[in-house]
Amino acid sequence: MPEIIKNGRVQSDDWQVLRLAEGEAAADAVLPAGHVIVPLATWQARRAELLPKAEAGTLGVWLAGDEDPAALAADLPALPVVAVDFPKFADGRGYSLATLLRTRLAYEGELRAIGDVLRDQFFFLLRCGFSVLQPREGKYTTAQLEAALASLRDFTNPYQGAVDRPEPLFRRQPRSPRQEDAAR
Known part of the structure; x- marks a missing residue:
């Protein structure tokens, strides 16, 4: 069983990532039992066959780097896990x-980095x-x-805004009136 980092801790994981064999048709893939x-x-x-499994919380979808996440836009509320392959x-x-998944498509479920994910x-x-x-x-x-x-706790206050903290540091720091006058 692979180990993952989730919710601030290392834990075992029972989700399996299905990868198609060379020449295997996507429609003919054999799904393993359990979370996939x-x-x-x-x-x-x-989709019609797999949607009930997704809604039951046992099926997710992974995207390759060259695939458009907008292809999943209508299905995101049903997907407990979306993974992105590196x-x-x-x-x-x-x-x-x-x-894009977090900001434009407002995906709130589990977003997983899979593949060649390095420390x-x-x-x-x-x-x-x-x-x-x-x-x-x-x-x-x-x-x-x-x-x-x-x-991961080495960086306590990042400068740039990002998905996890949209405001840049200068917007998060309170400024006194004297500092504001000097900035003008």
Whole structure:
């Protein structure tokens, strides 16, 4: 069972990510039992069949970096989990997808980063709106994930606005009248 970072702690997770084999048709994918996160193509090909599972809280959908999250806009209220795949650490499109899901599409459910999710990126992934970080299984030990979790507190007051804190630091800091006059 993979370990994830969720709600400020490391925990085991029973969600399975379904990945299609080379040449496998999305409509023919065999879904494992239990909680499963399917590719967008599988969701689109079998939506009528899969929607009741999503509404029951046992099925989510994952997006690749080149897929449009607006394709899920009408279904977001039914999806307990939306995941964004990072096929390699240098692919930053997932950050934009997370921001779009949280801001423009107002997705409030669990937003999960999956794939090549590295410790150095954890802080920035959370700032973009991810609520769960799921590195590849076996990538980190529990102790390494605990250390990574502790390191997330290294930055207590970020300067820039982001999904997690929309106001930039200068807007969050109270200013005295004297400072305001000097700024003019």
